[in-house]
Amino acid sequence: MSSERYPFSEIEAKWQGTWESSKQFRVDQDPSRPKFYCLEMFPYPSGRIHMGHVRVYAIGDLLARYKWMRGFNVLHPMGWDAFGLPAENAAIEHGVHPAIWTYENIDNMRAQLRKMGISYDWDREVTTCDPDYYKWEQLIFIRMLERGLAYRRRSTVNWCPSCQTVLANEQVEAGRCWRCDSEVTKRDIDGWFFKITAYAEELLAWCDRLPGWPERVMTMQRNWIGKSEGAEFDLPVAGRPELTLRIFTTRPDTAFGMTYAVLAPEHPLVDALLTDPAERATVERFRAEVARQSELERTAEDRPKRGLRLQAQVVNPFNGAAIPLFVADYVLMTYGTGAIMAVPGEDQRDWAFARQHGLPIIETVKRPEGWSGEAYTGDGVKINSGFLDGLTIIEAKRQAIDWLVQQGLGTAKINYRLRDWGISRQRYWGAPIPVVYCPVDGMVPEKEEHLPVVLPQDVQLSGKGGSPLAEVASFVNTTCPKCGGRARRETDTMDTFVESSWYFLRYCSPHYERGMFEPAAADYWMPVDQYIGGIEHAVLHLLYARFYTKVLRDLGLVKVDEPFQALLSQGMVIKDGAKMSKSKGNVVDPDDLIRTFGADTARLFSLFAAPPEKDLDWNDHGVEGASRFLNRVWRFVLQHAEEVRTALSVYVGGGETPPPTAPPDRAGATARSSNSDSGGRSGVATIRSSEGKVFRRTIHETIARVTDDLERDFHFNTAISAIMELVNALYAFEAGPRDRLPAGERAALLREAIETVLLLLGPFSPHVTEELWQQLGHTESLFKRPWPTADAAVLVRQEVTVVLQVDGKVRGRLTVEVDAAEARVQELALADDKVRPWLQGRTIARVVVVPNRLVNVVTRS
């Protein structure tokens, strides 16, 4: 059966070779043309590409090629996120060095990507495990260190026992490792942090200034940053004038309803409060129990709150009442001050705990009529609240804070959920952190002229835990950059998310040797105009990259505030309702697919089957449909190639004209009149027959639809369906009687239609269209042609079909001239044979005429 198909293998190999050897997609800065930076998230070189890659790169290439044809100077690069654990794990399992494993995988995957025929500028390929790459990251690390944006401290961190390394908060998903799904534990360990919290407010503020990002991604980032405004203040410990308990609340207005207070079990004040040895023993037992719980257990749904009442009491400064003090597992040491005032009347968690322990509940907000709930968090007027009584909640918050400030007890306070980014990894295959520990000078950054600190090649990878670099004497033992004495190198490596936080900047000038990137190049190309990638990075990579860009801006290196102007989050590729996985046996291998159907078909189907942001349910029959369509185009074009080659043009693009160099209209599909210079030109056919005119309008309507779908909202699937409709119309046009319109017109129209199909379809399925374009006698690449424009004059209709309704139900249709007078349309509608029977015995109450659309006759009996 494959003999029935067009020879896609030969064609695809041919054009991939041609595009590469002619460096067709190589770009340079060109200030005279508008730029478009199109970027897909670069892959981790795992060894083979999967269908998710096919989908994301098909989308990226479609946009890149389309923008080329629209006259943009398009930067479309590719590279490799090459550091990471899988390489190291492969080394441990198979004894192959991570570098060898990684570079072999890169070679494999590059070959696979080349078979997809994507318009990358391969001269800009970047590989992050290359010392020429991470050198600059090390330099920026030192700059960040100087500004306090990188720091080292001991803290309780997330530890993946399987990966044997620390994880950042963003890399823990529901208590499990983002990479290997192992349950995460806690560890107290020294490590390096990036001070992303210093940018919390700015990162949050810009969430409202990136209209090109999907709302759900922005929401996830906002939630992750988790800003909450409130107050921090002290509760004196009763009978212990030297001790106070600092608490954070978002509801200072409810302070009069405070009936107890709670400390996190790990809170340092607990020790100072314990004087009785028996109590100390009980509390220690409780703390040990809580500590034993895993993150998963502690955050399990509907878990009862566990707490222990201390002998000590604290004083509510608002009313002087002495209230009980608890340690309880529902208060977290990692948020706020690790201690809370409990207001069971207005907080559901406090309510549940108070009920459990028989604690009093005071309501401080008037409940609405008929309220029968538990804790009340709604609006209302303050009651039982001393000087706050009668105020609204908002006003009471303000006055409570004013009072705290006057009394010297506390202040207004903003807290964020966002934690600093822990970047230390106790693993080998990553960029070395460029610092040295000297017995005399302490921690000292490596001298800039000594960068990069190169990752040594000869290393034992046992997988037994501990930084492998610590075992490499030649690496560890060094001299202090300051005093020249004996010193030790840092043996942790950086989180691989650091490399991916700036690769898009390196692409701007990948071979630049005097810095991270050439300033002029970054100024020209940045920001990325369209970024495309999976939703799994909604917080992780996308938040880190935003942060890192702002750091680089503040270091004076880039001018942009944000790296990515617009983001397209493409959905997953699933099959039979489930994510593709080996264990489910529902994996589609891109190589098989390309071998059986060709890259053009694989790409076309992945763009056609679903809108890009939705999950794509892979369907083998659907792929055959895409293949069938390309074959249909192939056969038709070749059958008529001879006729087209000798046809006159009705098309301004006819003949070999150079691509446009004038800046196109970035706003989109405004039609340049495509036959403005065709009048009276020899070799140009004029369409006179009405059938020809109708068909020509179909061609131009398709141009308008496809352009609109691409410009407006990434409606790739409907763009393809519009092209399919045009091809169907083309078959129908061709099948009609030959003599119904002049031969010259017929040939000219076939030519315009066929050339339009190829131009519109090109960015979706580039090889077959490029081949057919050449078969039509063109000597220049299809992708150097301007994108076709719909001719406004051709789109004009003389007549429209108007729907006739009686009482909202369709009863007939009417053809009238465009913009016919309403009164005339109404008259024709009421006289219509299909309409009249429905008016028998009824009175016309009203006639609604929507110009060029419909007439609705409203009746009553």
Added chain:
RNA sequence: GCGAGAGUGGCGAAACUGGCAGACGCGCUGGACUUAGGAUCCAGUGGGCCCAAAGCCCUUGGGGGUUCAACUCCCCCCUCUCGCACCA
């Protein structure tokens, strides 16, 4: 619990600011061409009433509402997906 998104034929999906629901594709049915068809081309294909046609009725998760007109706007409810989750 909080937040975001989504519910439309047998399936993937269309329908721009309210104006012919189901474009396009898959699948299915019938026909043509064929030694053959799992190639290709043509026609049909939401459900129901009807021998059939013309025609009529019903149909966008459920229930209300606004409107001449609702997949689209408003209110209530149900289901699913994703994210965060004892964040004070």
